[in-house]
Amino acid sequence: MKLLRYRIGGDVRPGLLDSAGAVRDLSAHVPDITGAVLDDAALARLAALDPQTLPLVPGTPDLAPCVGQPGKFLGIGLNYTDHAEEMGMALPEHPILFLKATSSITGANDDVILPRGSVASDWEVELGVVIGTAAKYVPETEALNHVAGYCVINDVSERDFQTKLTGQWTKGKSCDTFGPLGPWLVTRDEVPDPQALWLTCDVNGERRQTGSTRTMVFTVAQIIAHLSQLMTLHPGDVIATGTPPGVGMGIKPAPVYLKPGDVMRLEIEGLGVQTQTVRADS
Known part of the structure; x- marks a missing residue:
């Protein structure tokens, strides 16, 4: 699974890269890609999602850092x-x-x-x-x-x-x-x-x-x-x-x-x- 964060206007939203290389929106499932959603159980829940059911992000979105709010x-x-x-x-x-x-x-x-x-x-x-x-x-x-x-x-x-x-x-x-x-x-x-x-x-x-x-x-x-x-x-x-x-x-x-x-x-x-x-x- 390839997790990412992308920019829409002044907002940063969570997403994943599907098998075709398209960005899918994860906003309905997690607020952001941060340490709070990176434990094994949380990652398993994301991995269980069918990417084809997630909203397709049009075009080539501007990518933010792939992890938000790192402490160190x-x-x-x-x-x-x-x-x-x-x-x-x-x-x-x-x-x-x-x-x-x-x-x-x-x-x-x-x-x-x-x-x-x-x-x-x-x-x-x-x-x-x-x-x-x-x-x-x-x-x-x-x-x-x-x-x-x-x-x-x-x-x-x-x-x-x-x-x-x-x-x-x-x-x-x-x-x-x-x-x-x-x-x-x-x-x-x-x-x-x-x-x-x-x-x-x-x-x-x-x-x-x-x-x-x-x-x-x-x-x-x-x-x-x-x-x-x-x-x-x-x-x-x-x-x-x-x-x-x-x-x-x-x-x-x-x-x-x-x-x-x-x-x-x-x-x-x-x-x-x-x-x-x-x-x-x-």
């Missing part, structure tokens, strides 16, 4: 062996954790807006994990049972803000529009192995990132288990699990960063495609 937006850094190699950095002993402000979240195809003073904004295609049931002190063997589903995330990062403004990575990760989420949330039953997914990112039609979740340092299950020892993961919380090689910062002989007019296209096998145009803040 967590990021895992340096979590691909081949990405660590391109950056010349040692593999971490434990998952590197940073926060992205929830205010950075946007729809999958919304513009990415470079903040004032940005000279080093970068792309990062990442597997997103959305929590469905609360996780606290969860063992690795049970961790995936707490997942509602998966999505594509662009962990856009301003590298100078991240590394030169003194403090934690959060500064360079949390700018407005730096967290495109979607296009839809694919429920975990459709992703039998989150460690067997291909990821790609193109910038202006040129392939920049190609990777596989099999090269993760820490698996999705290990990440959830680790984080749940530190804090309760609540329904609707979002985790960006790291990026494969090919980020702009790692390009030799000199880094290449985003500029106004650039177009990013990100795809994860079975999870859909994002496309964002870059523009400068006014």
Whole structure:
């Protein structure tokens, strides 16, 4: 099942993608796609619906972030062996954790807006994990049972803000529009192995990132288990699990960063495609 949120005027409504790729309205069944409707029982009720009986949304609706009102937006850094190699950095002993402000979240195809003073904004295609049931002190063997589903995330990062403004990575990760989420949330039953997914990112039609979740340092299950020892993961919380090689910062002989007019296209096998145009803040 592919759950989504779409915009009609100033409203955001819940929906799902049917087998023909059309958007169906879920407003009669749930008020929104948030943590409140992501537990196994609620998802089973939605899965039992016949999509053909749901109202068809005409045209190509504008997509909002695929999950609404997440309490936490967590990021895992340096979590691909081949990405660590391109950056010349040692593999971490434990998952590197940073926060992205929830205010950075946007729809999958919304513009990415470079903040004032940005000279080093970068792309990062990442597997997103959305929590469905609360996780606290969860063992690795049970961790995936707490997942509602998966999505594509662009962990856009301003590298100078991240590394030169003194403090934690959060500064360079949390700018407005730096967290495109979607296009839809694919429920975990459709992703039998989150460690067997291909990821790609193109910038202006040129392939920049190609990777596989099999090269993760820490698996999705290990990440959830680790984080749940530190804090309760609540329904609707979002985790960006790291990026494969090919980020702009790692390009030799000199880094290449985003500029106004650039177009990013990100795809994860079975999870859909994002496309964002870059523009400068006014």
